[in-house]
Amino acid sequence: MLQIVVLAVLAIAPQVQPSLGSLKIEFVDTGSVRYRITNFDVPGSVGAQAQVINAHYYPGINAYTGGHYSEAYGQFTYMINNASFWDGHPYQAHFIGTSHHLRGMILVYHAKGVGRLALATSEFEAAIRWNPRNYAAHLELARVLLDTGFKDQAASTLENLIKLNPDKETLEEARAELKKLR
Secondary structure (H helix, E strand, O other): OOOOOOOOOOOHHHHHHHOOOOOEEEEEEOOOOOOOOOOOOOOOOHHHHHHHHHHHHHHHHHHHHOOOOHHHHHHHHHHHOOOHOOOOOOOOOOOOOHHHHHHHHHHOOOOOOHHHHHHHHHHHHHHHOOOOOEEEEHHHHHHHHHOOOOOHHHHHHHHHHHHHOOHHHHHHHHHHHHHOOO
């Protein structure tokens, strides 16, 4: 089995750097946001869970929106690698699904290297498994499948999204993408 290594220069926590094999993927950071702990109160989160959300999940969101994708990828990797920590938490599917979704977005739009689109496909699929109503993950998965030559799978992904009856804007976008495929 071919393994892939995603190498990232992480500002913090290099021990969460993913180890997936032998190919190299480079994240293209566009911002200078650095790690900072947040202090959000998330219902259902107490003690260590509240600390982890504020030490990893929200700092990952902040790094992503601030253009520091290598750091964001590391924070989301931490969340995913510790998914069982969230067992029983009312927002587990949201935290882990969003972490996969945003790692996929980083791989597609903010990374370079062979294998990144295959990894992104896996990330979007995982996001959908965690939260089937993550409509944006369905759209991005269809786009990556199309870009990598899997037209039939892209069409199937869009058809499945349409069956979920998403919001009007997403529905129109999915139909337009599907129309282009036919």
